Amino acid sequence: MINMKKLIEISEVQRTYSIKRKLLEEWKVQFEELEVEAEKLSAFFQRNYENKMIQDNFPPELQELLENRLEGIRLSAKTATRLKRKLNNEKPLEDPPKGFIPIKKTNSNPILELVEKDNQSIFLNFFEEEVDEIIKVNRDQVELLQVDIEMAEKRFFQFIEKALAPIMDGLYNGKLHAKELVIYTNDSFPDYKTEVIEWVSIYEELMEEVNKLLKTYFVGLLIPEKGDYFDELKHDPIAVVEDTEYHNEQIKELVRYGYYYKKTINNQKNFIIRPAQVTVVKNLLEKPADKEKSGHRDEGDINEV
CATH class of the missing domain: 1.20.140 (Butyryl-CoA Dehydrogenase, subunit A; domain 3)
Incomplete structure (x- = not known):
């Protein structure tokens, strides 16, 4: 048996x-x-x-x-x-x-x-x-x-x-x-x-x-704001620009929205369908970083409308 x-x-x-x-x-x-x-x-x-x-x-x-x-x-x-x-x-x-x-x-x-x-x-x-x-x-x-x-x-x-x-x-x-x-x-x-x-x-x-x-x-829009820090999982850098008003790796402009799936799929939460396209700051002379004042958010945060 x-x-x-x-x-x-x-x-x-x-x-x-x-x-x-x-x-x-x-x-x-x-x-x-x-x-x-x-x-x-x-x-x-x-x-x-x-x-x-x-x-x-x-x-x-x-x-x-x-x-x-x-x-x-x-x-x-x-x-x-x-x-x-x-x-x-x-x-x-x-x-x-x-x-x-x-x-x-x-x-x-x-x-x-x-x-x-x-x-x-x-x-x-x-x-x-x-x-x-x-x-x-x-x-x-x-x-x-x-x-x-x-x-x-x-x-x-x-x-x-x-x-x-x-x-x-x-x-x-x-x-x-x-x-x-x-x-x-x-x-x-x-x-x-x-x-x-x-x-x-x-x-x-x-x-x-x-x-x-x-x-x-259950599809959300990825809408990073100016000053958000670049995240390679959520953002696609279409161009690099200099701007002394920003820190290195901060986002200067949003070029097009990204998209993510809100439901868990394959044990993955907030699956990125398409990253947001952005321009990213890269200064030759970086000023001292102050992420708190510049609106830095944790990597897990997602902006949507």
Whole structure:
């Protein structure tokens, strides 16, 4: 008769299979939901673009600048129309493997195990070789499940990085240009400043809509501030600059947002999907460090909106 160690092994493999099967099914549901949300986001972008007008009473020079901003919004709306396609839903996730052999204790005798195999219920008499074969088959099924789960995770993270992130990148750049436009308007056409501020608020509206979708699926934005210290795990240094107002290794500018996954995955908390792109200070003559005064935070801290 089989020993208790084998019974524990059988139970553990079965428990692991159940957990992973549930996880894969959750990923399948999530991709179906994402397809719907992608369509909603695309429609939101298109609607906002079509409703955005440039007032005829604006000075011609200001109208031309706003036309450039409107073209950028049009491109963001066009990119949003491709979200559904980038989900690759024409290649659905695999169904859980069907070769798993479920085992449960019988009501009449907790020592005997009932095996559902080939659509027939049979009692295991606990010959070692028979039990070992079942364990091997079930472990193989668990490994297949894990491969499918990892493919689902990769597909999701690629969607964030290759589909949603470029939209946010474009909007963030547009927002920076919009700030410059507001300053220019204030200097050159102060009577139109309020209207221009209202006009460029579309960037915040569109970005907030994307961020709502990200939050729904446990994705956060990495937004390091000026003066934060560079962290190679969270930040991608696109350029090195001198600035004596900062210490070495401090961040001077945020170039584009980073993204991280809030749920624990593969025993890793706050998995970095894409690091934030930044410029980093490197002075030839470093002044004495004073991290506390310069707003230094622990490496575990993450900024998000």
